[in-house]
Amino acid sequence: MVGVFMNEPVLQLTNIYKKIKGKDILRDVNLSVYPSEIFGFLGANGAGKTTTIRIIAGLIKPDLGKVTIGGFSLDSDFVRAMSQVGCIIESPDMYKFLTGMENLQQLAAMSSRITQDRIDEVVELVGLQHRIEDKVDTYSLGMKQRLGIAQAIMGRPRLLILDEPANGLDPAGIAELRQLIRRLAYDEGMAVFVSSHILAEVQQICDTVAIISRGVILNTLKVKEIGKDVMVEWQVDKPSLAMELLKERWDIAAEQTGKNRVRAVIERVMAEDINQAFIAEGIRLAYCEAHGGTLEDLFLNLTGGDEIV
Amino acid sequence: MYRLVQNEVVKMLKKKRLYIVLGILLVMISAFAYGQYHSLDRTREQLTRRIGMTEAGDWRKIAEQQIIDMKSRLDSPYINEQNRSTTRVRMEQLQYYLDNNINPVDISGARFTTRFIEQSIYLFLPLLMILLAADMVSGELAGGTIKLLLVRGVPRWKVLLSKYLALLLLELNVVFFTLLISVAVSGIFFGYGGWTEPVATGFQVAAGQLVTSSVVNVPQWQYLLMVYGLAYFVMVVVGTVSFMISVLVKSTAASIGIMLSTLVSGSFLNSFLADWTLPRYLFMVNMRLTDYISGSLRPIEGMNMTFSLTVLAVWMAAAIVVSFWYFSKRDILV
Amino acid sequence: MPKSYAWYGIVAIAVVSLVFIVFGFVQAVKFTTGSPAPQAAAVSGTDNKPVKDANVINLLIIGDSIAKGTGDEKFKGIGGYLPDLMKSQTSKDIAVDNAGIDGAKITDLLQLVKGGRMDNALEAADFVIISIGGNDLREIQSLTDVSREAAYQENRAAYLAGLKEITQKIRTLNNNSVLIIIGLYDPTAADNANENARLISEWNYQTQLVIAGDQKAVFIPTYDLFKLNLDRFMAADKLHPNSTGYQMISYSISKGIESVLSHL
Numbered sequence: 001m002v003g004v005f006m007n008e009p010v011l012q013l014t015n016i017y018k019k020i021k022g023k024d025i026l027r028d029v030n031l032s033v034y035p036s037e038i039f040g041f042l043g044a045n046g047a048g049k050t051t052t053i054r055i056i057a058g059l060i061k062p063d064l065g066k067v068t069i070g071g072f073s074l075d076s077d078f079v080r081a082m083s084q085v086g087c088i089i090e091s092p093d094m095y096k097f098l099t100g101m102e103n104l105q106q107l108a109a110m111s112s113r114i115t116q117d118r119i120d121e122v123v124e125l126v127g128l129q130h131r132i133e134d135k136v137d138t139y140s141l142g143m144k145q146r147l148g149i150a151q152a153i154m155g156r157p158r159l160l161i162l163d164e165p166a167n168g169l170d171p172a173g174i175a176e177l178r179q180l181i182r183r184l185a186y187d188e189g190m191a192v193f194v195s196s197h198i199l200a201e202v203q204q205i206c207d208t209v210a211i212i213s214r215g216v217i218l219n220t221l222k223v224k225e226i227g228k229d230v231m232v233e234w235q236v237d238k239p240s241l242a243m244e245l246l247k248e249r250w251d252i253a254a255e256q257t258g259k260n261r262v263r264a265v266i267e268r269v270m271a272e273d274i275n276q277a278f279i280a281e282g283i284r285l286a287y288c289e290a291h292g293g294t295l296e297d298l299f300l301n302l303t304g305g306d307e308i309v
Numbered sequence: 310m311y312r313l314v315q316n317e318v319v320k321m322l323k324k325k326r327l328y329i330v331l332g333i334l335l336v337m338i339s340a341f342a343y344g345q346y347h348s349l350d351r352t353r354e355q356l357t358r359r360i361g362m363t364e365a366g367d368w369r370k371i372a373e374q375q376i377i378d379m380k381s382r383l384d385s386p387y388i389n390e391q392n393r394s395t396t397r398v399r400m401e402q403l404q405y406y407l408d409n410n411i412n413p414v415d416i417s418g419a420r421f422t423t424r425f426i427e428q429s430i431y432l433f434l435p436l437l438m439i440l441l442a443a444d445m446v447s448g449e450l451a452g453g454t455i456k457l458l459l460v461r462g463v464p465r466w467k468v469l470l471s472k473y474l475a476l477l478l479l480e481l482n483v484v485f486f487t488l489l490i491s492v493a494v495s496g497i498f499f500g501y502g503g504w505t506e507p508v509a510t511g512f513q514v515a516a517g518q519l520v521t522s523s524v525v526n527v528p529q530w531q532y533l534l535m536v537y538g539l540a541y542f543v544m545v546v547v548g549t550v551s552f553m554i555s556v557l558v559k560s561t562a563a564s565i566g567i568m569l570s571t572l573v574s575g576s577f578l579n580s581f582l583a584d585w586t587l588p589r590y591l592f593m594v595n596m597r598l599t600d601y602i603s604g605s606l607r608p609i610e611g612m613n614m615t616f617s618l619t620v621l622a623v624w625m626a627a628a629i630v631v632s633f634w635y636f637s638k639r640d641i642l643v
Numbered sequence: 644m645p646k647s648y649a650w651y652g653i654v655a656i657a658v659v660s661l662v663f664i665v666f667g668f669v670q671a672v673k674f675t676t677g678s679p680a681p682q683a684a685a686v687s688g689t690d691n692k693p694v695k696d697a698n699v700i701n702l703l704i705i706g707d708s709i710a711k712g713t714g715d716e717k718f719k720g721i722g723g724y725l726p727d728l729m730k731s732q733t734s735k736d737i738a739v740d741n742a743g744i745d746g747a748k749i750t751d752l753l754q755l756v757k758g759g760r761m762d763n764a765l766e767a768a769d770f771v772i773i774s775i776g777g778n779d780l781r782e783i784q785s786l787t788d789v790s791r792e793a794a795y796q797e798n799r800a801a802y803l804a805g806l807k808e809i810t811q812k813i814r815t816l817n818n819n820s821v822l823i824i825i826g827l828y829d830p831t832a833a834d835n836a837n838e839n840a841r842l843i844s845e846w847n848y849q850t851q852l853v854i855a856g857d858q859k860a861v862f863i864p865t866y867d868l869f870k871l872n873l874d875r876f877m878a879a880d881k882l883h884p885n886s887t888g889y890q891m892i893s894y895s896i897s898k899g900i901e902s903v904l905s906h907l
Contacts, residue, residue: 020640020642054640054641054642057456057459057460058459058460059456059459059460059640059641059642060640060641060642061638061640078462078464079462079463079464080462081462082460082461082462083462084462085460085462087460089456089460090453090456091453093452093453093454093456093457094454094457095320095323095452095454096452097323097324098320098323102323106316106319106320107457107461109312109313109315109316110312110313110316110458110461110463111461111462111463151457155461
């Protein structure tokens, strides 16, 4: 491992532009993924997620920009860069006429570090021990997905790229996958790059999320911080007093949306204090409603209900 | 690289592709041998006519007579160099038959094998090569498995080279088995002899004429090896071009279709060779290399062994360059 | 990782195959390239250049075994008997050059004449006697089925074309010599007599047509001469003429050229 500092990103995309068949697919994409970080890449279908992943994996060359993996430029130092990567891209296409084990062995033979023991270990990890000697064309989608994960992680990569990994897995499988990813990231220090269009999953598992729409990254933020803000609506008997209070004490601009209704965007943690303050000032509080604060809301807001481009 | 090539060969074996090719070979050779065997009578009659013997005649006496004739012909002061060589060669052949008590009209196992390879060098064997090569890359593109290969930190050119080397290895095997099966099957019908039989070679083409002044006899086994070597060279060229098509085209069906049409068009273009200069630079009309050593060609101005070999070599080199260049540059969207 | 035995087999076979291939390929290239042995195609020149001596009549006999004289128990043939017969018509010496070859067919004779080495002899010849075609015709006579007619037509057409070329070539070299073409006879005794008669007669007839326009060419027929005399004129092999037969042919020739001789 060459000069690893926990502060240096394992994956870095700088100013990536890509046109395919005349259409802009990616415009000025920048992102960084750090060791032990689970990075989510969120976007509607056609937003540019898979293209980005292909560029990271070296399958597509960007028109402009740079990809750096573990400090090595993908362009000029392909071998050293890609040796640190394990990935599944779109569907995990394996050789149907080979067994699962043969597939893994062939792929393992391509790099010198992977031993049979490691293969066996990985097979157990993804839960395929009982079917690994069967031909892949007898596998279900979920099994193929697991096999795909197996081939991605067997080389102990520093960067793991998963393109829609939950695809085809049943709920139990998804839960297992979540655990596996967490273990790989937190226990083994892998940087994991997950792309998905399933918001709930991303919110559950990722540390950081980048939202991409029509080839542009709209926002990159820490998942912890989502839901920090909420939109709250109060039913109060003295709306103007409430609004004044909000303005004076917390510098929050509120609006009156009905005869006795006040609405404002506040930080979630302040809700209790505000409610208490209202009551202390003699405002009768009928109820308060909170909207937003999920990733879904954020996403829809940002992307404005993206159509597939 | 060793392991990569091993991977590719194993994949081909597991796909049963090689076994299918060998199976086809077995069937074809058996059918061909059986057919030859059945038409033996007619073949004998044709040969008899050509040599000038009567069917009822004793071939030994006639052969002896012909040898005497040829001797006196060689002594004649008017004979020119061309005739001298061919006459002498023919005389040696007849002498061999006499010495070994072989009726020259009969087909031996060795002769059948040679003839089979000569016949199949320009259509049948290339077809088999196409079966092997056509989906080496396009199959992976269509199936999406190419992604797996390219994200392993192995440079693209190495991946492609391993496939190409695997192809060459398999082609070596196919040619070998062609020989083996030929000898085995023909032995059943025609016996296992004939290896020292003299065959005429040494024909050259100069200025559009067949030059026979350097014609000599070589033993059948040597001639067969010559045919074998040439056959492999042609196979490699066809395989390489097919490989290139496989790289350029995503669909295996299209890949096979293109190569087939190319080969077939070669047969058509053969008739234009004398008049139109362009077709001779195409690889598919230069595949009949064995015609050059057997002297059974219709000589065309400017086309000789060196020319054909050069054309084939250039095509092979170009195909390799195009394959590697394109494969390294292309975006993989599957 | 499992080592596949098939893989090792493939590699081993490939290596063996490659060795053979390289050997064979190199040989093949060796035999078909490099400079061909020098051909003395256009060069004239043999050691015995017939001298164009005004006091010598040059007799050139070319063609097949009949030209050569095979079958004659006295080993003389046309080249032996004809000069004797000619002596009574001329006082000049007669030089005989015999290039007859057993088994020669039309293609053989054509190659010989076109080859160039005979040019001097042809130029100097006063009489050129040609016997050819018998072997070409005999080729198809052993056929008994339907293919025979087609083969006959083919062979005859080739023969006539070749003969025409030969006569043309001779004429370009020598306008003055007399060409004498010896016709075919039927050596067999009346098996399929009608059929043979037709084949041979048509052959001879077409031959006559080839030289019909040439004022200095004659056709010497032998068919009827031999028809009733097979036991007297044929050699032991029942194919070639014997001494008597050759003498008969020579006699016919000498009669045909009598007037020409007296003017020489």
